[in-house]
Every structure is written in structure tokens, then in C-alpha cells.
Amino acid sequence: MPKTIRLSLKLTDAQLMSLGSVKTDLRNDSKVQALGGDVTDHTALRYILFEALDGVRYSRAAEGLESLARRDALLGTPGHGKLEPEEVPAAPAEVEVEEEEEAEEELIPPRVYDRPVGWEFYDHGGWEFPQSQDEMHSYYEAAGWIRCAAQLEDRMLELYWHPDGAKHDLPAYDGKDSYNRGIDVQRSPDVGLAHMVPEDWDEPRGATGDIGLWSPG
Numbered sequence: 001m002p003k004t005i006r007l008s009l010k011l012t013d014a015q016l017m018s019l020g021s022v023k024t025d026l027r028n029d030s031k032v033q034a035l036g037g038d039v040t041d042h043t044a045l046r047y048i049l050f051e052a053l054d055g056v057r058y059s060r061a062a063e064g065l066e067s068l069a070r071r072d073a074l075l076g077t078p079g080h081g082k083l084e085p086e087e088v089p090a091a092p093a094e095v096e097v098e099e100e101e102e103a104e105e106e107l108i109p110p111r112v113y114d115r116p117v118g119w120e121f122y123d124h125g126g127w128e129f130p131q132s133q134d135e136m137h138s139y140y141e142a143a144g145w146i147r148c149a150a151q152l153e154d155r156m157l158e159l160y161w162h163p164d165g166a167k168h169d170l171p172a173y174d175g176k177d178s179y180n181r182g183i184d185v186q187r188s189p190d191v192g193l194a195h196m197v198p199e200d201w202d203e204p205r206g207a208t209g210d211i212g213l214w215s216p217g
Contacts, residue, residue: 009045019044110165113191122147129158132177132202139173140195148194160195168193177202
């Protein structure tokens with residue numbers, strides 16, 4: 001849904017010169033001339049913003065749009081009104097860009113997950129783990145994440161997890177063990193993100209070796 005965004009920009013002299021060049025290019029564009037709109041600072045800034053947002057790097061939905069369609073959105077179609085000229089304040093310039101609010105954007109709250117049945121949770125009664133994992137454990141504990149253990153067939157996988165989906169943007173602990181293995185981030189629809197601890201972290205390897213596939217249940 002459309003969203004109102006208000007920007008207040010302080011432009012340097014060099015940026016004002018660049019903005020003037022954009023206005024000149026737009027005024028000399030035959031398609032813009034055909035639309036008959038007056039090119040102001042407001043128009044040029046909207047054009048620059050739309051060009052960036054419609055670009056291949058930042059937009060999926062805008063692929064295939066022609067530049068005329070963007071300019072039509074900036075200046076209005078013939079017979080449907082034109083943008084009025086604006087007064088430009090003395091340098092340092094401060095320009096406001098506003099969009100008409102058509103509807104409130106609906107915000108979807110992050111999901112809060114239930115603790116999976118069958119998992120063991122460190123905060124319900126801790127267990128021992130190698131001292132080489134102390135730093136890693138302190139990192140997650142400080143962020144409020146829980147150490148968990150989940151049974152996968154004949155293997156017990158250990159991981160860090162938070163029930164609040166809003167906390168799932170935590171970067172994985174960046175340490176490596178002596179085998180140069182790090183934390184593996186995996187996703188499940190039932191629990192969101194979990195940070196998997198490689199088996200035998202910095203310890204002699206057992207028969208099973210590295211992390212395999214996992215299940216939240």
C-alpha cells in the first residue's frame with residue numbers, strides 16, 4: 001500500500017549544482033516537454049528517487065517500466081494538471097518531498113513461536129558443554145537466545161534459538177573451531193531461525209561429524 005514519506009534534505013553547493021544539471025536534462029527531454037510540466041527542485045528530486053528505486057539493483061516490481069511512465073508519474077498526464085513551481089530557499093537549501101497518503105500501511109507483527117515439544121532448553125536446567133564453547137555461549141546468552149538440544153534420529157543436535165521472531169536478525173557468532181567450522185544458520189517454518197552448533201565443536205570428532213539436516217519437532 002502507498003506510504004507517506006517526508007524527506008528534509010540539506011544540500012551542499014555541489015549537490016545543488018548537480019540538481020540543476022538534472023533539471024536541465026529533464027527540461028531538454030522531448031518526452032518531458034510533451035507533457036508540459038514545469039521542472040522544479042521538487043520534480044528533479046522525485047525523478048532521482050524514482051530512478052534509483054526503479055533501478056535493477058533495488059526493484060523487482062519495476063522491471064519493464066519505460067522511462068516515459070516514470071516521467072508521467074512525476075509531471076502528470078496532459079489535461080490532468082501540472083506541478084506548480086516552488087520557491088527554492090537560499091543555500092544551504094532544504095527541500096521537502098511529500099507523497100499524498102492514500103492508505104495506512106498495515107504492519108504485520110513478528111511471529112512469536114512456541115517452544116517445540118521434545119527439545120531440551122538450557123534455561124530449564126543447564127547441562128555441561130566443552131569450555132571451548134564458553135565465548136560462543138556468552139554471546140548468545142547476552143542476546144537472550146536459548147541453547148537448545150534436539151534429537152535427530154541417533155544424533156543430538158545443539159543450537160541457539162529465540163522464540164521471538166523479532167530477535168531473529170541477530171548475526172551468527174563469527175568464531176571458528178579448530179576445524180574451521182562456524183555456526184550454521186538454518187530456517188524452519190515452525191521455529192523461524194536457529195543457529196546450529198557444529199558437532200564436537202573444537203573437540204575430537206565423533207562418528208557423526210558435521211551438522212546434518214534438522215527438524216524442529
